[in-house]
Amino acid sequence: MSSVTVVEVRTKQVNPLLASYLAQLALHPLRTKAITTSVLCFLQEVLATHLAGVPAKKPSPNAPFYRQLLARSQIDSKALKMAIYGFFISAPMGHYLVGALQKAFAGKTSTVAKIGQILASNLLVAPIQAGVYLASMAVINGAQSADEVVKTVKAGFAAVMRMTWLTSPLTLVFAQQFLSPELWVPFFNGVGFVMGTYFNTRVKKMRMAAEKKDKESKDA
Numbered sequence: 611m612s613s614v615t616v617v618e619v620r621t622k623q624v625n626p627l628l629a630s631y632l633a634q635l636a637l638h639p640l641r642t643k644a645i646t647t648s649v650l651c652f653l654q655e656v657l658a659t660h661l662a663g664v665p666a667k668k669p670s671p672n673a674p675f676y677r678q679l680l681a682r683s684q685i686d687s688k689a690l691k692m693a694i695y696g697f698f699i700s701a702p703m704g705h706y707l708v709g710a711l712q713k714a715f716a717g718k719t720s721t722v723a724k725i726g727q728i729l730a731s732n733l734l735v736a737p738i739q740a741g742v743y744l745a746s747m748a749v750i751n752g753a754q755s756a757d758e759v760v761k762t763v764k765a766g767f768a769a770v771m772r773m774t775w776l777t778s779p780l781t782l783v784f785a786q787q788f789l790s791p792e793l794w795v796p797f798f799n800g801v802g803f804v805m806g807t808y809f810n811t812r813v814k815k816m817r818m819a820a821e822k823k824d825k826e827s828k829d830a
Contacts, residue, residue: 632792644701646799651696652689654807655750659684661807662814691750699746700739707735728782732775740770743806747813765816770809777805 635642669681680686711734715727741763748762781801785794 628793628796631796635795640702640705643705643795644697647701647704648693648697650799650803651700651806652693654803654810655689655692656684658807658810658814659688661811662818664814664818688750695746695750699742703739703742707738711735728779732778736774736778737767737771740767740774743809744770744813747810751813751817762813762816766809766813769812773805773809777801 631642664684666681666684667686669677708731711727711730714730715723718724718727744763744766745759748759753759753762781798785797789797
């Protein structure tokens with residue numbers, strides 16, 4: 611039985627839109643993940659900007675109504691950059707890293723193999739994803755030099771990894787106990803969205819605090 615047929619059989623009792631999404635995920639995994647991650651990253655940026663209290667840029671009084679509406683909604687070039695990051699960096703990186711991990715442990719069902727896969731995921735895959743995420747956030751949020759990017763990664767890396775190591779086992783256990791396998795991807799997308807919004811908000815607050823401190827030191 612093909613993977614598409616399995617998805618069709620297992621999604622007969624779920625929402626038609628979700629069933630259609632899962633079918634696309636089976637047919638075009640990378641494309642579907644890229645589009646999904648792009649949309650979620652876009653929404654994540656807009657929401658994090660509001661939560662961090664970033665002042666909205668005021669357009670010219672003569673600006674068209676749609677530009678004023680976008681400014682009030684905090685939809686700007688950063689949100690578009692986040693969408694690009696999700697499509698071209700985050701989704702492909704996750705797709706190939708997790709795919710390589712699954713391939714390395716394919717057919718291995720022993721307890722030792724399962725523990726090894728969890729350790730490899732948390733000690734190899736997760737740090738790469740965290741480093742790339744924080745570096746990308748630094749650039750998107752206005753870092754002008756490699757030194758600023760490195761500082762952002764160093765400042766946030768430990769917190770990201772702590773949260774990842776805390777939530778990853780818990781979410782996996784929850785999925786194993788309460789969700790059917792075909793719902794895991796949407797579930798982990800939702801978890802990733804919440805975590806990404808949280809860390810994006812923290813990065814924005816850290817950057818605003820650093821800019822305020824620099825301004826105060828210059829004025830002193």
